[in-house]
Amino acid sequence: MNEMRLTIDGREVTATEGMTVLEAARSAGIFIPTLCYHEKLEPYGGCRLCMVEAETRGRTSLVAACVYPAVDGLLVRTRSEKLDRIRKTILELLLAHAPESPVLLDLAAEYGAEVNRFEHQASFCIHCGLCVRYCAEVKQKHAVGFVDRGIRKEICFIPEIAAKECPDCQACFPLCPTSYLQSVYVLTEALAFPASAEAGKA
Amino acid sequence: MDLERVDQIIDKHQGEASSLIQVLLDIQSENHWLPRDALERVGRKLNVPYTRIHHIATFYKAFSLVPKGRHEVHICMGTACHVRGAARVLDTVRDATGIKPGETDLDLKFSLETVNCLGCCALGPVMEINGTTHGNMTPGQTAEVLKQYE
Numbered sequence: 001m002n003e004m005r006l007t008i009d010g011r012e013v014t015a016t017e018g019m020t021v022l023e024a025a026r027s028a029g030i031f032i033p034t035l036c037y038h039e040k041l042e043p044y045g046g047c048r049l050c051m052v053e054a055e056t057r058g059r060t061s062l063v064a065a066c067v068y069p070a071v072d073g074l075l076v077r078t079r080s081e082k083l084d085r086i087r088k089t090i091l092e093l094l095l096a097h098a099p100e101s102p103v104l105l106d107l108a109a110e111y112g113a114e115v116n117r118f119e120h121q122a123s124f125c126i127h128c129g130l131c132v133r134y135c136a137e138v139k140q141k142h143a144v145g146f147v148d149r150g151i152r153k154e155i156c157f158i159p160e161i162a163a164k165e166c167p168d169c170q171a172c173f174p175l176c177p178t179s180y181l182q183s184v185y186v187l188t189e190a191l192a193f194p195a196s197a198e199a200g201k202a
Numbered sequence: 203m204d205l206e207r208v209d210q211i212i213d214k215h216q217g218e219a220s221s222l223i224q225v226l227l228d229i230q231s232e233n234h235w236l237p238r239d240a241l242e243r244v245g246r247k248l249n250v251p252y253t254r255i256h257h258i259a260t261f262y263k264a265f266s267l268v269p270k271g272r273h274e275v276h277i278c279m280g281t282a283c284h285v286r287g288a289a290r291v292l293d294t295v296r297d298a299t300g301i302k303p304g305e306t307d308l309d310l311k312f313s314l315e316t317v318n319c320l321g322c323c324a325l326g327p328v329m330e331i332n333g334t335t336h337g338n339m340t341p342g343q344t345a346e347v348l349k350q351y352e
Contacts, residue, residue, distance in 0.1 A: 142251030143253070145251075145252075145254065146257045147256060147257060147260040158253055161253075
């Protein structure tokens with residue numbers, strides 16, 4: 001295993017090959033905010049909240065820490081005026097979709113993001129993909145997936161699989177930062193397999 | 203579409219999961235839409251989860267999950283065609299077929315779709331039916347062309 005030394009927020013951090021900047025920072029106890037990151041899942045790079053400044057050979061670039069590989073001699077800054085501004089805007093854009101999400105509101109308070117800056121669009125899903133990826137990668141049930149693309153992209157349960165697998169699993173529920181997942185599930189249940197749900201309760 | 207034909211298409215691509223999109227495209231071009239049982243068959247044979255197939259089939263505009271008409275009408279709404287009166291051509295087609303863009307008529311004769319540029323702006327306004335390009339359309343001509351299709 002190759003050991004690498006990088007500097008994160010002025011602190012020397014050692015990382016092994018294959019680690020991302022985020023993992024290196026976490027292992028040293030340095031906090032970087034994330035929404036789509038989960039330690040059991042492949043990095044996704046979807047929420048962009050883990051954006052950090054990475055400096056190599058005098059050049060600074062903005063990278064997503066959860067997918068950026070740690071390299072030797074890398075200089076990382078996790079907080080700066082620029083980063084705070086970026087995270088604030090990202091949070092404001094996400095809050096337009098899920099204005100009541102506790103996770104988002106906590107981060108919004110930290111970065112001074114305004115809930116009402118952008119017109120609210122009641123989609124509630126912030127496309128972090130935690131439920132979809134957890135179901136596919138950890139549970140390997142593939143009961144929930146994305147449909148469509150762009151502004152119409154949303155999550156969707158496959159009723160046949162959901163009726164069989166979901167009532168006893170529901171491991172994705174606590175992962176959702178907005179509770180939208182639960183409502184999609186309840187809707188699927190109501191439309192596709194209400195009887196089996198009753199049987200489960202009895 | 204019978205599932206035997208779906209199997210043939212899958213075999214043609216050696217049952218490789220990486221050929222998923224190609225398989226779906228072949229089914230789409232033969233059947234004009236992707237029925238649920240065909241998609242499930244593809245998923246089982248290529249060992250791809252149904253959620254993934256569903257994602258791909260809804261992602262690309264080339265795929266349709268609802269039946270399409272025998273004749274697919276594409277009206278170009280690009281800048282050049284727009285300036286040359288594509289809106290009037292579209293109105294004529296809507297009047298003649300009774301359907302809006304994105305819809306299919308009840309007897310599965312026509313499906314209507316607007317597209318953003320067909321790449322032959324000098325022929326605008328352009329209407330494409332089943333891949334055949336009809337250029338310099340006037341509302342009158344449009345109605346005539348539509349009558350040729352059964």
